[in-house]
Amino acid sequence: MASNGIRDKVAIVGMGCTPFGEHWDKGPDDLVIESTTEALAAAGISKADVDAFWLGTAMGASSGLTLSRPLQLVGKPVTHVINHCATGSESIRNASYAVASGAFDVAMAVGVEKVKDSGYQGLVGAGRPPHDGTGRTLTAAAMFAMCAPAYGKKYGVADEQMREVLARIAWKNHYNGARNTRAQFRREVSMETICGAPLMAGGLGVYDCSGVADGSAAAIIVRAEDAHNYTDKPIYIKALALVAGNCSGNADPDYDYTNFPEIVMAGADAYAQAGVSDPRSQLAMAEVHDCFTPAELLIYEDLGFAERGAAWKEVLDGTFDLLGDLPVNPDGGLKSFGHPVGASGVRMAFEAYLQLRGEAPPERTIAHADRGLALTHNLGGYPGEMVSFVGIYGNELG
Amino acid sequence: MSGTTATFPSDPLRDADDDDQRRGIISVAGYVPYRRLDRSAIHATFGSGGGRGTRSVAGYDEDTTTMGVEAARLALRSAAGVSASQVLFATASPAYLDKTNATTIHAALRLDEDVPALDFGGALRSGVGALRTALQGNDTALVVASDTRTGLPTSSDEANGGDGAAAVLVGGPTSGPLIAECLAAASATEEFIERWRAPGSTRSKQWEERFGETKYVPLGTRAFKAALGQAGIEAAAVDVLAVCGMHARAAKALAAKLGATNAAAADDLSATVGNTGTAHAALVLARALESAQPGQVIALVVLADGVEVLLFRTTDAVATYRPARAVADQIAGGAAIAYGKFLSWKGAVTVEPPRRPEPDRISASVAGRTEDWKYGFVGSKDRSTGALHLPPARVSRDGGALDEMDAAPMADVEGTIQIITIDRIAYSPSPPITFAIVDFDGGGRLPVEMTDCDGDALRIGDRVEMTFRKLFTADDIHNYFWKARPVPSEG
Numbered sequence: 034m035a036s037n038g039i040r041d042k043v044a045i046v047g048m049g050c051t052p053f054g055e056h057w058d059k060g061p062d063d064l065v066i067e068s069t070t071e072a073l074a075a076a077g078i079s080k081a082d083v084d085a086f087w088l089g090t091a092m093g094a095s096s097g098l099t100l101s102r103p104l105q106l107v108g109k110p111v112t113h114v115i116n117h118c119a120t121g122s123e124s125i126r127n128a129s130y131a132v133a134s135g136a137f138d139v140a141m142a143v144g145v146e147k148v149k150d151s152g153y154q155g156l157v158g159a160g161r162p163p164h165d166g167t168g169r170t171l172t173a174a175a176m177f178a179m180c181a182p183a184y185g186k187k188y189g190v191a192d193e194q195m196r197e198v199l200a201r202i203a204w205k206n207h208y209n210g211a212r213n214t215r216a217q218f219r220r221e222v223s224m225e226t227i228c229g230a231p232l233m234a235g236g237l238g239v240y241d242c243s244g245v246a247d248g249s250a251a252a253i254i255v256r257a258e259d260a261h262n263y264t265d266k267p268i269y270i271k272a273l274a275l276v277a278g279n280c281s282g283n284a285d286p287d288y289d290y291t292n293f294p295e296i297v298m299a300g301a302d303a304y305a306q307a308g309v310s311d312p313r314s315q316l317a318m319a320e321v322h323d324c325f326t327p328a329e330l331l332i333y334e335d336l337g338f339a340e341r342g343a344a345w346k347e348v349l350d351g352t353f354d355l356l357g358d359l360p361v362n363p364d365g366g367l368k369s370f371g372h373p374v375g376a377s378g379v380r381m382a383f384e385a386y387l388q389l390r391g392e393a394p395p396e397r398t399i400a401h402a403d404r405g406l407a408l409t410h411n412l413g414g415y416p417g418e419m420v421s422f423v424g425i426y427g428n429e430l431g
Numbered sequence: 432m433s434g435t436t437a438t439f440p441s442d443p444l445r446d447a448d449d450d451d452q453r454r455g456i457i458s459v460a461g462y463v464p465y466r467r468l469d470r471s472a473i474h475a476t477f478g479s480g481g482g483r484g485t486r487s488v489a490g491y492d493e494d495t496t497t498m499g500v501e502a503a504r505l506a507l508r509s510a511a512g513v514s515a516s517q518v519l520f521a522t523a524s525p526a527y528l529d530k531t532n533a534t535t536i537h538a539a540l541r542l543d544e545d546v547p548a549l550d551f552g553g554a555l556r557s558g559v560g561a562l563r564t565a566l567q568g569n570d571t572a573l574v575v576a577s578d579t580r581t582g583l584p585t586s587s588d589e590a591n592g593g594d595g596a597a598a599v600l601v602g603g604p605t606s607g608p609l610i611a612e613c614l615a616a617a618s619a620t621e622e623f624i625e626r627w628r629a630p631g632s633t634r635s636k637q638w639e640e641r642f643g644e645t646k647y648v649p650l651g652t653r654a655f656k657a658a659l660g661q662a663g664i665e666a667a668a669v670d671v672l673a674v675c676g677m678h679a680r681a682a683k684a685l686a687a688k689l690g691a692t693n694a695a696a697a698d699d700l701s702a703t704v705g706n707t708g709t710a711h712a713a714l715v716l717a718r719a720l721e722s723a724q725p726g727q728v729i730a731l732v733v734l735a736d737g738v739e740v741l742l743f744r745t746t747d748a749v750a751t752y753r754p755a756r757a758v759a760d761q762i763a764g765g766a767a768i769a770y771g772k773f774l775s776w777k778g779a780v781t782v783e784p785p786r787r788p789e790p791d792r793i794s795a796s797v798a799g800r801t802e803d804w805k806y807g808f809v810g811s812k813d814r815s816t817g818a819l820h821l822p823p824a825r826v827s828r829d830g831g832a833l834d835e836m837d838a839a840p841m842a843d844v845e846g847t848i849q850i851i852t853i854d855r856i857a858y859s860p861s862p863p864i865t866f867a868i869v870d871f872d873g874g875g876r877l878p879v880e881m882t883d884c885d886g887d888a889l890r891i892g893d894r895v896e897m898t899f900r901k902l903f904t905a906d907d908i909h910n911y912f913w914k915a916r917p918v919p920s921e922g
Contacts (some may be wrong), residue, residue, distance in 0.1 A: 154786045163794030165801045166910035169867050169878055175854035235852040241694055281828040283878050284821055286870045
């Protein structure tokens with residue numbers, strides 16, 4: 034592969050994550066103060082001990098001042114990163130590289146998004162650059178909705194069967210989210226309710242779409258050899274992969290909307306970095322970008338969790354359930370957490386951190402934590418034109 | 432021939448082959464928008480107004496400019512190999528004031544920079560005025576007339592108006608074969624207040640009907656007589672008589688007094704389309720020429736603050752002339768619209784919008800850079816691999832070659848729907864919106880917004896064609912671009 038990776042060179046030694054939800058009484062300043070305070074406490078350090086900061090936030094901020102002002106950081110470098118829905122993961126990725134390079138001893142990655150102040154339903158992006166008015170006006174829901182009939186047609190899954198498969202994914206994530214105190218939605222939702230929900234776009238109902246929430250999460254990153262100075266249970270970075278697609282899918286008649294090539298490539302890179310040859314048996318869990326249920330279905334195949342054309346059956350078999358062979362989104366996913374864009378990737382890492390350290394509550398503990406590896410994944414954009422991040426974390430060196 | 436002085440042949444029967452001064456019609460096309468309002472729905476809602484038959488309704492994404500583009504495309508498609516050297520656009524409902532609307536049509540047709548594009552704005556008379564001006568000029572002129580007609584709910588204007596456009600390609604024999612030669616153009620002009628509308632208002636007003644009738648009938652009689660004199664023919668020689676005007680009563684009275692005893696009345700489209708105002712004379716002419724025989728004299732009499740009379744004689748070429756899409760077929764192909772939707776499209780009522788931000792205005796400079804794409808729907812094609820790029824790209828997705836592309840005009844290329852998605856939450860002036868992934872014949876793919884259809888009725892594999900539309904308006908700037916619509920079945 035093209036990347037060398039930084040396997041086992043850096044480790045996460047403390048994390049924080051706010052509850053996700055409609056924080057009408059909290060602004061972005063409050064959210065970053067909460068998440069960073071928790072992360073610093075977990076690592077047993079103060080903000081003065083952190084040498085550099087990476088801030089991931091996608092909707093509104095345009096500089097590191099969005100973090101340095103509320104935290105009153107003095108004389109510290111704060112880098113603002115943004116990369117669609119991979120923004121949070123980008124803060125981890127870039128902070129990790131900075132520590133691995135030797136430029137800093139201690140770095141913090143912070144993701145935050147304050148979504149619910151826009152007054153609109155759904156995500157409202159920051160101001161677009163001036164444009165010629167010829168771009169698509171579709172919502173993300175409508176774009177991802179196209180994947181379901183395309184998949185069904187290619188693999189012979191009837192519409193009603195497909196409806197059940199997608200509902201099963203939503204059902205699973207809400208089941209998990211019901212067991213997570215930080216989740217926005219903490220109720221199980223029945224298959225009947227999911228299937229009978231009002232349509233939003235294409236065949237996707239309300240429960241096929243992620244929620245909309247505010248939130249923040251943060252991670253302290255140090256050199257691997259220093260990790261035990263901070264914690265007995267460091268989480269080592271095994272792989273960090275990112276692909277920004279060339280956006281050819283929506284212009285290329287050969288693209289069939291049943292896979293996301295950017296995810297396939299990011300996954301292959303990450304597996305090579307981490308030395309993973311069989312993700313299905315080697316991963317203890319995965320947090321994937323379930324912005325819409327068809328996305329999660331395709332991701333299973335793109336990341337090698339299931340054979341091509343077989344993921345829909347594995348969904349029905351419970352393979353990806355909390356106690357399944359490969360639990361996916363054990364924390365409840367975007368479905369239960371909503372999607373504060375800059376925070377989501379760090380929130381996923383937080384679940385990997387909890388599960389691999391054995392700190393998830395009993396009602397949400399996965400069956401195969403002993404495998405020692407957890408994957409997080411983001412996609413940002415749309416079928417045919419997206420960025421994709423894949424990270425792999427482990428609780429042991431080597 | 433002088434460019435400013437009207438010159439018509441004193442002997443209309445002289446040999447055509449050695450006469451460069453004949454002017455006439457090379458092609459003509461009408462554009463009738465897809466939706467039809469059943470007039471009885473008005474009475475059913477309000478207990479008054481309405482009537483029998485239907486009227487045409489411009490889509491929420493159409494205005495006089497976009498309908499003009501569609502008519503102009505059809506007229507040019509019906510005249511293969513002929514290029515326009517002038518565009519004259521007439522409407523009483525312009526999308527812009529100050530800014531020229533004809534330049535948008537010019538851009539959508541991808542005409543050369545040295546082709547002037549000029550607006551004839553404001554008055555209903557400007558439609559026939561532009562046609563007359565072109566017939567008396569030297570250019571191969573594309574005359575485009577377009578209108579959307581409004582009125583207060585239950586008004587006669589609401590029920591009897593129609594939306595539509597027509598385009599007439601006018602020239603001499605050297606421009607292309609004429610399907611109809613102009614024999615005469617006569618005018619009678621007088622200042623009187625009969626119908627008027629304040630700029631920006633959607634409500635026209637009218638003086639007491641009898642007054643207009645007493646003005647129009649004598650004016651029309653005199654202009655008609657003058658035209659017959661120019662052409663050197665008698666009224667009995669007229670084969671088809673089309674009397675157009677918003678004043679229906681005066682038009683009817685005048686038609687009975689012209690002495691055209693052998694003439695068949697042209698279909699005035701009132702039962703199906705309604706009166707399309709500025710566009711109507713050209714639209715009626717387009718319909719009449721679809722069923723005309725060679726050697727017929729057609730009289731076009733237009734009542735608008737005076738009377739314009741144009742006399743045409745069809746040529747042998749009319750026998751083999753096939754319009755790209757006949758007005759008759761378009762009338763037959765429409766679909767109903769609910770009265771409530773009609774009222775919201777016309778701005779008479781405001782319905783709840785999706786709770787999404789409204790779009791921001793487009794950038795003039797960005798749109799200027801992408802003119803070929805935005806207005807002309809021109810992609811780019813990799814010279815070596817043939818990979819088609821929509822929108823156009825400099826670097827090929829297939830092999831990465833830089834600036835090794837040819838322009839790929841796609842506006843007239845049909846395509847096939849691969850995937851359909853109905854978006855119930857996106858912003859639209861008339862939600863929900865339907866998008867389709869369209870693969871174009873010969874290569875190229877684009878997710879495009881569908882129009883002139885019901886999203887639920889679309890199927891994978893349906894054939895579509897591109898149509899020029901207005902996506903939205905922000906800061907008074909109209910955002911024009913292309914959508915797809917189902918290819919109409921042949922009438």
